[in-house]
Amino acid sequence: MSDSNITITRRDFLKKMATTSAAATAYSLFPGIAFSGLDAFNSGTSKLAWKKTPCRFCGVGCGLLVGIQKGKAIAVKGDPSSPVNRGLCCVKGYHSIQALYGKDRLKKALIRKNGKLVEVPIQKALDIVAQKMKSTIESHGKDSVSIYGSGQWTIPDGYVASKLMKGAIGSNNLEANARLCMASAVTGFITTFGLDEPMGCYEDIDHANTFVLWGNNMAENHPVLFSRLLERKQKQKDIVIVDLATRTTRTSFASDRSILFNPQTDLAIANAICYELIRTERVNWDFVNKHCSFKKGKTNIGYGLEEHFKFKDKAQDNSLKEYKHFLKDYAPEKVEALTGVSAKDLRFLASLYGDANRKVMSFWCMGFNQHTRGTWINNLIYNIHLLAGKISTPGNSPFSLTGQPSACGTVREVGTLTHKLPHGVVMSKKARKLAAKIWNVPLKRIPPKPTHHTVSMFRALDRGDIRFMWIQVTNPMVTMPKLSRYRDGALKKDRFVVVSDVYPTPTTDIADVVLPSAMWFEQEGMFGNSERRTQHFERLLEPPEDAMSDTWQLIEVARKMGFKKLFPWGKETYIQDIWNEYRKFHDSPKHAMAPYEELKKKPGVMWPFVKGKETKWRYHGKTDPAAQGDTFDFYGKPDHRAWIWQRPYEPPPEMPDQKYPFWLNTGRVIEHWHSGSMTRRIPVLHKAVPHSYVELHPQDAKKLGIQHGEQVRLVSRRGSLELSASINQRARPAPGQVFVPFFDEGKLINELTLDAYCPISKQPDYKKCAVRVEKI
Amino acid sequence: MNSDKSQFRTGLPFIIICVILFVAVAFILGEALRYGLKNQTSDSVEHTFKKSESIILAEGGSFLSQTNAPSKNSQPNSRHLDQFYHRRAYPGAPPIVPHPVDSDMNPFASKCLTCHQHGGYVPKFNAYAPVTPHPQLVNCRQCHVPQVQDELFKISMWQKPKPPSIHQSALPGSPPYIPHSLHMREKCLSCHSGPSAIQSIKTTHPERVNCRQCHMVLQTTEQWERP
Structure with a gap:
């Protein structure tokens, strides 16, 4: 088969070149005039600059290079120097910059007049917000105002919100949407290890040969990491990927084994694996005896459906004997019917975790976290890894994935939750003292008691305990469960809702004031991803018209409320100044953050960052600067041990029945x-x-x-x-x-x-x- | 007789040159393949350059063994450059999937690569399949998505940047530059050769497999000056 009849010959080509490209060639001799070959898109004098930024979307935190030309973002490449994605993105990342250019972008502040949103100058809108916040506090008390933020907040956004609510106003009414996606991962880490966030990192993928995905459609929701698994599989024969799920997805088709289980029974499966590890004598007893303790908590703990529901768990010492006895109910044959997983498959799973020649990584995300026993199932996956001794070493890694670009960086590390401070919890006097010192506020201003978590906060808005809510970078009128109650509540008389966003949404539909926000790299900021990596991005574009960063909106309102002394930063350097102040909270080898200059240079830096070095694996003396000795040291707990929790299967509050099958x-x-x-x-x-x-x-x-x-x-x-x-x-x-x-x-x-x-x-x-x- | 002789006289050196060329090409190809295979195991970022070089060499001649062909009566669709860019949000963006797909649930390379690994004629679409420059990435739908409708959710003010002009050379007749990044597009011949290649960017000399011997990506607009 030949295509010579439709291809110009080399001679024709040369002729054509000589005649038609003469002019272009001449131009090309003068760089800066029209050297079109030099910029990818051939648009004359204006240079194309490629700038680094983390992706705007999920918690994987891919490094992108964004092409900026004539004040616009025009193209995206994966950053080959980013250790996260090594140059590859997903379809969202490649097209992410188009999200800046929707025609209905919010560019002006809006206030509601006679039921309709009308444009006002931004300063006037900020005045109204500050006045309303002040007058609500005067008439209903500090705890009648609240801020509801986001895992898409930049680190400075979250830090300023925390300082405003907890340090200036003196209320713990600060929450973020990460409560809806990450909270169980946090309590899982805290209860088992005493400190939040993973011990390992994405590099574990390069060392592990076994990957177990628990209720996690990674091929669609963390595609770039999933492709790293698939790449491993192509290069190494003994790689095994198991998809353990309630639904057959793309991930199932790309895995070696797809095992379906009944909803909620992951609790029983995890316990069955632990039972099998003990029965088949595959427990790493040397590790368990030296580095673990056994605990149990309360059972039959409820579901939070009652209006003023309260619950506090209590850790009790447990013995190995009692734990073994407890596990007897989870022998594979006994839980086959409950879980829908055959005893053979349960033993297969245990054999993967127990095999001395296998390095195992477990991945999970919303399947575990959005779970009425979310903390328990997070504990149980750690139990498996602890019993097998497969943790905190390259390739042995229970890994909690995240869904938002800065759920870790902002909500978990800055602590924009009702019970948290940038370091430690509000209940701890030591943590309050540190915050009071760094913020230069009286200690008694920071209240020692948490107020409302997210669901409770929206219930309080409905009841009228909260009268003012400022929502930033999130869309709760799409994402709250049992939505109609919370929408109706927000629309009640005498409720004032401020929404900062970049587009009209169902949440701006219920707002009394809408503030136009700068989006992504229209402002300077930092995100923190799932593997403890903090990534800085410059301000690469001007925000449209009156739009400003969420950080600056908060600063303006704080100043208008009379807190100028606490928010003294100038517009040119405020991000750097905030970072430097925030870093003081994490001044220890357990959580030290990189200096600003370091962040600007690198495609992300992993904390703890000590003596110029990142920490890839925590809790091991050889890799973690905070660990003592040259072996494992789970220093987050007072006994320097990781806790193996006895957590049973309990059913969910609502299950299919005849009427709702x-x-x-x-x-x-x-x-x-x-x-x-x-x-x-x-x-x-x-x-x-x-x-x-x-x-x-x-x-x-x-x-x-x-x-x-x-x-x-x-x-x-x-x-x-x-x-x-x-x-x-x-x-x-x-x-x-x-x-x-x-x-x-x-x-x-x-x-x-x-x-x-x-x-x-x-x-x-x-x-x-x-x-x-x-x-x- | 005379004319036969003269033909013989001019023909013989031609044949000799052909034989020499053939041997040389075969040798280079063999070396290139060996070099390529030897180096493909390295995966670190620092080795990307070396790796891409080797792949370019190793991929040489992938179309020399094209077997699928359209039936005599059919007129395979030929691809055009404007259509090529129409399918991308910006030059360099992953193209959409312009045809219906069999399975939304199992969209991995095992299916896509049937047509897109080596190309060739696909009777179902009466077209030559374009060849992927990165067959090692198997979660195809991570980046390439089919479109099920034309209407937008809200109007977009996105302006597509102009594609690079082609045939840009420093001197008349000198080898043109590569006007795009080579990241994930190291296999030049997948787009610039074979029956699915767009005519205006098709190489006239696919047999010269070491593309970057003559064509290079320009990295700077600044002229060199002595420090």
Whole structure:
């Protein structure tokens, strides 16, 4: 086969070159005039500059290089020098910059007048916010105002919010949406190790040969990391990937084994694996005896559904004997029926964890965290790794993935939660003293008692205990469970809601004041990703019109309220100044952060950053500057041991019954990110997945007489929603289950979900409630 | 007879040159393949340059063994440069998937690479499949998504940057520059050769497999000056 008839010959080509490119060639001899070959996009005099930034979307924290030209972002490349993604992105990352250019971008402040949002100068809007905050405090007390932020807050955003609420106003009414996605991971870490965030890092992927994914559709939700697993698999023969899930997804197809289990029974599976490790004598007793202690907590702990629900766990010493006795109920044969996993598969899982020749990484994200026993299941995965002694060494790594770019950096490390301070908890006098000293405020101003976690805060807004709420960088009118209650509550008379965002959303729809925010690299800032990596980004673009950074909005309002002395920074250097002040909170080898200059230079720096060195593996003397000796040291706990918790299986609060026979599971798709306010404005992503849908198992669809694409109605005890049926498309739920993505503000699935939460972490469970499916 | 002889006289050196060239090409290809295989195990970032060089060499001639062909009556769609850029949000962005896909649930390379690893004629679409420059990345739908509708959610003010002009050379007739980054696009021949290649960017000399012997990516607009 020849294509010579349609290809110009070399001679023709040369001729053509000589005649037609003469002019272009001449130009090309004068750089800076029109040396078009030098910039990728051939647009004359203006240079294309490639600048580093972490991605705006998920918690993986890919390093991007953004092409900036003529004051606009025009292209994205994966940063080859980033150890996170090594030059590869996902479809969201590659198109992320298009999210800056939606036509309906908020550029002016808006206030509600006679039910309608009207434009006002930004300074006037900030005056109104400051006045309203002050007058609400005067008439209803400090705890009647609140700030609800986000894991998409930059580190300076969160730091200033914390200083304003806890140091200036003196209220612990500060929460962030990471409560809805990360809180169980935090309480899991704290209860087992005494300190938050993973011991390992992404580099573990290069050392491990076994990957167990627990309820985690990594191929869609953490695709760049998943591709690192697949790359390992291509290069090394003994790599095993197991997908342990309630739904058959892309991840299942790319894995070596796909094992389906019944919702909530991950608790029993984890205990069954521990039972098997002990029974088959695969426990690393040397490690367990030296570095672990056994604990138990309260059982039958409730679900947070009651209006003023309170719960406090209590750790009690436990003996190995009692723990072994407890595990007898979880022998594989005994939990086969409950879990839906065969005894053979349970033993297979145990054999992977127990095999001395295997280095095992476990991954999980929302399946574990959005769970009414979220803290428990986080504890249980650590139990497995601790019994096997596979932890804190390269390739042996229980790894909690995150969903937002700075859930770790801002919400967990700065501590923008009701019970937290930038270092330590408000209940600790030592932590309050440190904060009072660094902030230069009276110690008694920082209240020692936590107030409201997120669900409780929105309930308080509904009841009227909270009258003022300032929401930044998050969209709770799409993402709160049992949504209608909280929307109705926010709309009540005498409630004042301020929303800072970049686009109109269902949350700006309920706002009294809307503040236009600078987005991503229209401001300088830092994000912190899942592997303790802090990443700095410069201000690369001007924000549109009146839009300003969330940090600066908070500073302006704080000053207008009379707290100028606490927020003295200038507009040119405020990010650097805030970073330098914040660093003082983490001045110890357990959590030391890199200096500003270091962050500016590098594609992210992992903490603890001590003597110019990052820490890849914590809790081991050879790799962690805070650990004593040359072996493991779990220094987060007073006994320098990691705690193995006895946590039973307990059922969820609502299960399918005759009237509501299906489990409802909610989640994400690769094309969209969270509530969709950014990704739906990216043409390629919206055109790929324009609307939400409900996935059904083909057997269930057949029984109900539903064809793919037909409209169906989902009904729960809280609400109903019409959606088109999706059968055997993106994924397939198990029989008796349905799945709905939550990105679509036109199809609010959270009208149906239940606001039950883990009593320890207070994180709601978006993965399990009961619904009925009706054919329309 | 005379004319035959003269033909013989001019033909013989030609044949000899051909034989020499053939041997040389075969030798270079063999060396290149060996070099490529030897170096493909290294995966560190520092070795990217070396690796990409070796891949460029090793991939030489991937179209020399093109076997699939359209039937005599069919007219395979030929690709155009404007269509190439139409499928990308900006030059260098991952292109959309412009055709229906079999499985949304199992979209891994095992399926996509059937057509997109080596290219060739695909009767179903009456077209030659473009060849991926990075077949080692197997979660294809991580970056490439099909489009199910044209309508937008909200109007976008995104302006697509102009694509680079082609045939930019320093001197008349000198080898053109590479106007794009080579990251994930190290295998030149996957786009610049073979029946699916766009005519205007197709190389006239795919047999000269060491592309970067003559073509280079420009890194700076500044002229060199003695320090």
